Amino acid sequence: MKRLVLAEKPSVARDLSKILGADQKHKNYYEGKNYVVTWALGHLLTLKMPEDLKNEWQTWQMETLPMIPKYIGTKPLPKTRAQLKAIANLAKRKDISEAIIATDAGREGELVARWILEYIRFNKPVKRLWISSQTNKAIKEGFASLKPAKAYDDLYYSALARAKADWLIGLNVTRALTVKYQDNLSAGRVQTPTLALVAKQEEKISKFIPQKYFTLSLEVAGQRATRVQKDPYALKERKEADELVKKISSQNGKVEQITAKDKTIPAPLPYDLTELQRVANEKYGYSAKKTLSLVQSLYEVHKIVSYPRTDSKYLSNDLKATLKDRLHAIAGLFPEAKQYAVKG
Missing domain, CATH: 3.40.50.140 (Rossmann fold)
Incomplete structure (x- = not known):
């Protein structure tokens, strides 16, 4: 059989x-x-x-x-x-x-x-x-x-619920809009709210009124800091800023407190598809479609990335046992990978 x-x-x-x-x-x-x-x-x-x-x-x-x-x-x-x-x-x-x-x-x-x-x-x-x-x-x-x-x-x-939701919302609302306005209009469970977000952002941009303001910075021994004020846009005229600089410059500064903290920053999580598409667009100008095509090829043909069509940033448990081998495989390009493999 x-x-x-x-x-x-x-x-x-x-x-x-x-x-x-x-x-x-x-x-x-x-x-x-x-x-x-x-x-x-x-x-x-x-x-x-x-x-x-x-x-x-x-x-x-x-x-x-x-x-x-x-x-x-x-x-x-x-x-x-x-x-x-x-x-x-x-x-x-x-x-x-x-x-x-x-x-x-x-x-x-x-x-x-x-x-x-x-x-x-x-x-x-x-x-x-x-x-x-x-x-x-x-x-x-x-x-x-x-x-x-x-x-x-x-x-x-x-998955079935997602497909039926698309059917119920998309087909009903599309027909309602088309019939009511006598135009070929479409709506969808994902499409419509996404377009709404784009439209709101576009409206915000079109209504934005730029305004000029000034900030003050202090530089001592190569260290630079910006003056903090309740209203960051308060200094609207250069004259006001110059007067404040003159006033502060006539006084001696005093360090009243120094606070030091040890901070642990966790390693970043692996990329999900959306984040990878965003970074690829910023760095290389790739479209979302091109990035998906490339990462799909890396998954199917070259077999060097995990399943890409997911919004999860975590690796699945079935990959855990293979991580040492993967670290050794990239040790030629990243020598530190061998150290991580030993620690693991």
Whole structure:
């Protein structure tokens, strides 16, 4: 009997097939003695549209809003229907004993696989490969410690809730705006509040009135300090500032207190995708899309970063045992890494 492995992308499926010995390449999958490895192409399915659910929802009108179906359901995306059919045919093979979800270790990756398995009505056992790194070692260890897919049900429900929220808010509000204002307007759960933030900031910038003010600084023995005052914008005229300088200069200064503190600053956390995109834009002028493309390549092809499509700044527990090896690997560029490896 063989196990059907479902990856999220062809490139990941190719890497998995090499490690699992599935060296027979076919159009839609790889096959070996113990494994059949296939792939999605991102999402192969999407939620049904309103017109797929009720005839009266085919026409955009206020009378039918809000549209709140008890069950939405999914439908295949036209461009990738062939790959979905191929997965369904593999799943029906009598020599397939179970499926292994090997999509990205995140909410959307879980949704990609669950929708496919539900749509093709897969009724055999399902297990989950959960890895945050694409190295050969991580993949082998991941397959050695597979968990039942049921352990990740909450992650799937979270992704499903996100998808349904997008549907309910986006489609209802978009129709309401379009019908009311007789214009092609759109709204979305993320899009609308994000645009609101941009609009508010733009309004604040347009209403900003610049004002000139002066500050006083004291320099002694190469050390510089700025005078603190209740209203930092109080000195609006150069004459006022000059008079204050003259007044202070005629007096002797006195140090009344020196306070010294030992402060421990924790090491910065690893980047999340948003922070990395911000830094890459500031330093190199990269767009968010380019940064995502680069870091995705570092993850999938070069295998030197952890799973990038997450807003978490913490490394997952499955990486803990590999950190010494990672530190030794970069010791050539950063000699101090070897010291950290020894301490660890």
